[in-house]
Amino acid sequence: MVMAIGGVILKIKSINLKLMMAFFGVIIFFGVITYTLLVSAFNNYYHEDIYRVLEDNTHSNEKFTDIDEFINDSDDNRSIEQLFWVKINGKLTRKDVRRNDIITSELTDDVIKVIEDDIKNQTEESKRYSFDVNGRKLFYVITQYRLSNSNKLYVVPKLFNRPKITVAYNTLYRVTLRWEPANDILQKQLFSKMALGLFLTIVAILIVFFFLSRHLTKPLIDLSKSVKQISKRKFETPIDINRNDEIGVLANTVEEMRRELLKYDKEQKLQLHSISHELKTPIMVIQSYVDALKKGLYPKGTQEASLEIIEEESNRLQKLVYNLLYIQRLDYFESEIKNQEKINIKEVVKDVVCNMQMKLDNFNLETNLEDVFVRADYNQMRIVIENLLSNQIRYADKAIRITLEYNGESSFLEFYNDGEHIADVNDLFMMFKKGKKGQSGLGLYIVKRLLDINGGTISAYNRSKGVTFKIEWK
Structure with missing residues (x-):
């Protein structure tokens, strides 16, 4: 048992070390995950703010009846660039803010081409877009409008004997653009502060865990040393660990x-x-x-x-x-053998009395026996009664009385003899505790042990004359 407890304590220490390593790994893992999520959340918020500013400048709910009105309605927001396209007879054409002629933007042709492809493929009223241009992200929102009179015709006068041209403007497109800031010092400083704060938090948690681990492992180490002393049969040193956990x-x-x-x-x-x-x-x-x-x-x-x-x-x-x-x-009987069955104690007493009749003929024997059934081992109960009756014969003067009764809650078996009083009834059932006429001091010890195994208790007390031994089964 001692070696088993020592092994359990050593196993607890090993498990505690593994838990510490596992905890350290979990902290590092969640630290990296948290930092990644914070960076991602910041970028998402930053990009969402850019799109919100772009969408605030689109005025998608406005109504226009004229192309010039549509183009010249743009706000003077210098941080946001706006481009315009119109569909003329199904053909997409880009228009200048200041005049109606086609202009060349500062954006490259490749960027313009991507934007126009998005315009052609867009079916929603407004949609967000972004892509990288030479390592710098461009954000833009394409919003489409329709003239309040979609069938309005614009007639171009006949010039140089050419036929008159009728133009139908069906759809107008506004593209609001904004570049990601080229200087990302603020972002880098923010990320570095976040990383530093997270690192300091991890270090603080690990320090707390270290001292907490010491607080838990030190008593286990002391307990392990004490168990080792017990395993060497050194039982004198008490274990002094005052904790409530x-x-x-x-x-x-x-x-x-x-x-x-x-x-x-x-x-x-x-x-x-x-x-x-x-x-x-x-x-x-x-x-x-x-x-x-x-x-x-x-x-x-x-x-x-x-x-x-x-x-x-x-x-x-x-x-x-x-x-x-x-x-x-x-x-072995107490831990292994359980041959208990329902037996009548009256029959056991009568059997023992019959076998010891020759010794009992020298005494005035009185019996008052009822039928009392208990769950016990028959042979062990026979040894109990034999030892007790032998004790009565050894110490009785003239009279022995045996009483067996049941009072509705408990069963009682009493042995009375009119012999001398017992000096110390508390030590009577200890091993090698002999009376004046005792032989080995083992009989009553065996009686008590067998009754413990079979669910009974025994006590002894002095009467005004004589001594009574009382067995009780609940």
Whole structure:
């Protein structure tokens, strides 16, 4: 368990390092994305503002009845250039702002050609366009108008014996243009400030994350060191990590484990010492009697009496070893074996009493037994009752009383004897805790452990005369 917790902590540290690297990568990624989006948003806003200014100078809702009126209506906005085209009998012709003759613009022929192609292909009333001219972007809006009298005819007088020409003006086109500023210092300064601000933000986030990571990893490192000490069976040093977060909960859990392991270690050492002492006594008795018999000596006067002592101590040793082995099996019973079934405790008590009848004939036995059913292991309940009844026989003076009843909420099994009072009932069910007539101090410990496994509890208390052991099943 300790090694498992140590492995979990090391894994948490590895995961934390990976998270830090992942977080750093995510911050850089989103920083680049944010900068790109801000630049794109600025450019979109800037271009949208140019188109808005161009469209504000088109007056697409105005009505014109004359070409001269249409051309001379243009505003005097020196930052915006305006060009005009008219369709004469389906032929597209460009007109000058100041006079009606065709002029040559400062724009190159290639640019004029692109604009005229856009005019010819345009079906909307107004549309935005842009393209690069020698690395500089040109923005323009083409807006088409129709004369208020689309069928108005213009008659050109007959000159030089040529026939009279009738001209029909159908559609007028205004093109408002604006160049992207050649000096982009403001834009570059803005982008550099944005990049600097974003960089400083990333650095600040990383610094905060670094100290936050240290705040999280330092207690994990300390906890890892403590777990390593526990894995080496060094349970004396407490874990002192006072936090109210998940790490604090983990530290408190490990501290509880340390205390339990320390307690268990002390119990194991005490048990080992007690077991050694309990085994040493019968072995020494047997060994001494055997040595005496070899020399022809009889410590109890006769050979038969001396051999009876050896037999008694052998039986005591055998029972002690059996109980010790059975205690080792209790942990397995508690975690693995679950042969619990519905049994009648009355039948178990009657069976045990019947088997121990010869010993009980020396006492005044009184039984008051009801049918009480509980879920438990039959063999384990038999051992519980045998140990308790043996304890009553050992300490009773004249009377033993067994009561089994059910009060509607709980079931009770009581063993009463009229013997001496118990000096300390709190330590009665501890391992190797023996009374005046006790043998090994394991019987009542086994009783308590088996009842814990089968959902029962046991207590003992002194009466005005005698002692009562009480088992309860909820």
